Amino acid sequence: MIDVEQLEPLAAEDEATWNTLWQKAGEAVLTQDEAQLALACLRRRTHLWIARHMPDYVADFPTCKRNPGILKARHDLYWTDHGTEGLTHEGTLAWFSSRRWPVNDPATGQPLVGPDGKPVLKLQGGSTHFVIALDGTVFYLIDLADGAWHEPKRNRDSWSVEMVNALDLHQENGEWRTWCGRYPYVESYPPVELTPPWRNTRFMQPYDARQVVANIKLKRLVMAAQPGRLAPERMSQHSDWRTDKLDCGPLWPIAEINTAAFSTTPVDELDWVKALPSAGALPGTPEPADAGAVGAREGNLADLADPVATLRDVQKRLIALGYALPRFGVDGQLGAETAAAVRAFQTDWTKAHPDDAIAVDGIPGAETEKRLAEACAEKGVSP
């Protein structure tokens, strides 16, 4: 549980130290000692922030949802950027806390009640090393020496950050909505239409310039604190590992972000960042949503056993079957080129196997992955 009495006396000192070192992260001039000091401050600032803004959650942090010491023993680590599919950092922090939530009966939709007459409670959601709010505030939840439950393929060897974003938007009765309710940021972050759609999603909330800057600075800070453990080829985002994930989506300039993170260019001089929206104070930040409405599609523990093949495997199979990817090749990204090749494969498969037709949608889901494997076996080619 957060020890508020221990944190309060350090608050002013932590604030000043953090501000100085965070500025230096932007200038890419942090020493290892400074970076480690910054992380210690950041951890205390996170806990104090929770104590002050979400006092009901003091008992639920530090979170229990971690793999103790698992990353301490590993050297070469991945980094995975995520987007939350929630609305607020309060809701995101609640989701990644140790709180146990009521469970609904899938048949009736009503809360399950145990033999003792009390609601059945369950630990839900995954965990993450860091969260970055829309205004660029950084929260440090899981120690860098520990693993976080953020993606089954990468829980053992990847640091993780969740970027707060509603991600998936649609219109209903003239109102913008997320999958869990009304979208409150229409004026500050107008929904952006994606052409072509991203994994069946047409509208997304843009990321804030302050989030992008904070992500670059955070990566520099972690690399300064733990030199040599990250490399450009191991910087990733969630959709690289799973074909059913939207995050971070096409509005997240991951290539530019990671190039910047490994450069020494001061963040103030990154002109492309200035073109991104920056919404100032957040408009009427909604109340923290309840757990059922926050991030249920993100980092869900139920996903732990799901063996979805990576997009890279799909691309290798497509190429082996003669569906060329001339521009981008096996890059693990579902861009227009890969989507077109998937669509061509789905069309050809359905023509050749009328009794086993599959949807022609350009999305390499589990159905398509299975047929890609079968087609490779039929033709005797291996990826």
Ligand SMILES: [Zn+2]
């Ligand atoms: Zn994710």
